[in-house]
Amino acid sequence: MKLILLSLVFSQAMAENLTLESYKKMVMEKDPATQAAFEKKKGAELAQDSAQLLTGVSLFASGGYLDDQRPTTNPQFQGYQTKVSNYSLGLQQQTRLGLKWSLSQNASHTEINGANTSFLPVPNYYDVYPKIELTMPLWRNLLGSETTGDVDQMHYQAQALAKQAEVNWIQRQNDVEAAFYKLLSEQEAYKIHQDSLERAKKILSWTELQIKRGLLDANDVYQAKAAVAQRQIDVVNSETSLRETARSFNSLRGVEGDQVAEKLLAPELNLNQLHLNSSDHKTRLDTLAQKDLNLSSEAGYRSQKEKNKPNLDLTLQAYTQGRSPQYPEAQDNTFKKKDYLYVGLNFVMPLDQSKASHSRSGFAALEKSQMLSEKARLRDQSLTWDQTVDAAQSLAQQVQLVRELETFQRKKADAEREKLKRGRSTTFQVLSFEQDYNSIRSQRIQLELQARQFINSLALFQ
Numbered sequence: 383m384k385l386i387l388l389s390l391v392f393s394q395a396m397a398e399n400l401t402l403e404s405y406k407k408m409v410m411e412k413d414p415a416t417q418a419a420f421e422k423k424k425g426a427e428l429a430q431d432s433a434q435l436l437t438g439v440s441l442f443a444s445g446g447y448l449d450d451q452r453p454t455t456n457p458q459f460q461g462y463q464t465k466v467s468n469y470s471l472g473l474q475q476q477t478r479l480g481l482k483w484s485l486s487q488n489a490s491h492t493e494i495n496g497a498n499t500s501f502l503p504v505p506n507y508y509d510v511y512p513k514i515e516l517t518m519p520l521w522r523n524l525l526g527s528e529t530t531g532d533v534d535q536m537h538y539q540a541q542a543l544a545k546q547a548e549v550n551w552i553q554r555q556n557d558v559e560a561a562f563y564k565l566l567s568e569q570e571a572y573k574i575h576q577d578s579l580e581r582a583k584k585i586l587s588w589t590e591l592q593i594k595r596g597l598l599d600a601n602d603v604y605q606a607k608a609a610v611a612q613r614q615i616d617v618v619n620s621e622t623s624l625r626e627t628a629r630s631f632n633s634l635r636g637v638e639g640d641q642v643a644e645k646l647l648a649p650e651l652n653l654n655q656l657h658l659n660s661s662d663h664k665t666r667l668d669t670l671a672q673k674d675l676n677l678s679s680e681a682g683y684r685s686q687k688e689k690n691k692p693n694l695d696l697t698l699q700a701y702t703q704g705r706s707p708q709y710p711e712a713q714d715n716t717f718k719k720k721d722y723l724y725v726g727l728n729f730v731m732p733l734d735q736s737k738a739s740h741s742r743s744g745f746a747a748l749e750k751s752q753m754l755s756e757k758a759r760l761r762d763q764s765l766t767w768d769q770t771v772d773a774a775q776s777l778a779q780q781v782q783l784v785r786e787l788e789t790f791q792r793k794k795a796d797a798e799r800e801k802l803k804r805g806r807s808t809t810f811q812v813l814s815f816e817q818d819y820n821s822i823r824s825q826r827i828q829l830e831l832q833a834r835q836f837i838n839s840l841a842l843f844q
Contacts, residue, residue: 400644402562405635409558412636419547419554426540426547433537437478437529442486445469461496461505472513478533480526482517488701489709508712511722513701521694531685538678545671549842552667556838558634565631566646567831568624571824575620578820579613585799585816586610589809602809609813616820651830655837656778658771664843665763672759680752687745690738692731699724770843774836781833784826791819 409416447467454460472486487510494505523529586606593603625640632639700723704715732738795815801807 398644399647400642401647402559402649405562405646406555406558408635413558413634416554416558416634419551423544423547423551426544430540430544432540433533436533436536437476439473439475441472442474442484443469443471457496458498458501461494461502463495465491465493465495467491470513476529478526478530480519480523480529484513484515486513488513489712491709504707507705507707508709509703509705510709510712510716511701511703512716513699515700516698518696519694520696522688522691528685528688531681531688534681535678535685538674538681542671542674542678545667545674549667549671552841556835556841559838560835561627561631561634562646563648563831563834565624565627565642566648567827568620568627569646571827572617572620572624574820574823574827575613575616578816578823579610579617581795581816582606582609582613582813585802585809585812588803605809605813609816613820651781651833652837653778653781653833655840656774656833658774658840660768660771662767663764664767666766666842667844668842669759669763669766670844673756676752676756676759680749680756683745683749683752687742687749690732690741690745693729695728697724697726697728767843770840774840777829777833777836781826781829784822784829788819788822788826791815791822795819 410420445468448465450464450466451462454462468488468490470486470488472484474482474484474486476482489511490509492507492509494502497505499505586603586609589603589606593600628642629640631642700721702717702721704712704718706712706715795812795818798807798812798815802809802812
């Protein structure tokens with residue numbers, strides 16, 4: 383065991399230093415799970431504004447070609463072949479208020495072969511016309527209620543995804559830091575168990591010497607030997623745990639093996655980070671993500687409720703057309719000819735209005751349920767922060783107290799060992815105090831690790 387301890391101490395003395403930031407950089411380069419969390423976070427951030435595309439202005443273009451050679455009823459007028467080519471280029475938008483508009487420039491070329499020019503003087507001509515088209519819903523999607531619901535649903539879904547990805551990234555970073563601090567704690571625990579073993583061996587040596595002098599009976603040496611055996615078991619268990627932790631530590635950075643050559647360097651635990659202000663009322667990111675999910679579901683149900691209403695749409699089309707055998711002349715004639723105006727109404731209603739009404743009522747109830755869920759989330763939100771503040775304060779106090787207690791237990795064990803040397807104590811009492819000291823040291827390591835992990839978890843609050 384001494385060789386193992388000396389090897390560990392020597393290797394750490396000669397090893398390169400490894401900071402937490404350097405380790406996290408290694409993990410980022412080698413660990414696919416960490417890379418996946420980062421890519422998801424980056425992708426979700428870039429996709430946050432995708433909902434705006436639903437009501438954004440779009441560019442559209444279309445073109446077509448027709449070659450009609452079917453027999454005609456009046457070849458003198460219609461010829462034997464009609465060729466038509468056309469194209470359109472314009473802008474369109476579905477607004478949040480429900481209005482849908484498009485503005486386009488259109489042109490077509492018509493060629494009628496075989497017609498009598500006496501009856502059809504211009505068989506080959508161009509049509510050029512700018513066109514505006516407006517569609518306003520008067521019932522379903524009135525004032526954009528359905529469109530707004532669709533946009534809000536997609537928007538809040540994207541926001542929730544971004545927050546959830548941020549949560550996953552923070553948790554992944556916390557896992558990496560936990561692996562670092564876990565190994566650091568296991569290394570310290572191994573040294574403590576080694577030190578405890580050496581202290582037990584010294585007590586055993588002193589006890590055996592006193593037995594030879596006839597100053598103690600055999601029970602004392604048995605107690606001392608039992609303590610050494612127990613400390614040896616603790617060292618073996620600690621060494622096994624250390625290797626398992628090192629194996630996990632190495633796997634995150636793409637290294638195989640249960641040995642860590644570097645010396646880990648970590649900043650001191652700052653208990654001031656556990657002194658939280660209850661008046662800050664911070665909220666966990668995952669709770670904010672749940673808020674977005676509630677709002678997304680509410681908007682989705684509102685949109686679905688609207689989709690079950692009858693359609694009544696007012697449509698307006700208007701354009702001014704120029705026609706000529708030559709394209710430039712047709713373009714010039716665009717605003718010289720009479721305009722085209724069309725106004726229409728479109729009505730569509732499901733025949734089974736009973737089911738449609740039930741469906742609307744169902745989605746209204748679902749929408750209300752999401753509103754109530756959001757109220758419940760707001761109620762629990764403040765409780766979560768208050769509980770976190772209390773937990774942080776309690777943990778800070780525990781760490782401070784266990785550190786003080788460790789000092790007291792060490793002094794108590796050292797003092798009792800000196801009393802034993804003067805014959806004023808018993809081996810059993812000394813070993814009991816040594817066990818208390820060993821236990822409090824292990825408890826201090828676990829509490830400090832818990833405090834570090836708790837501080838890391840505070841990154842989830844905003």
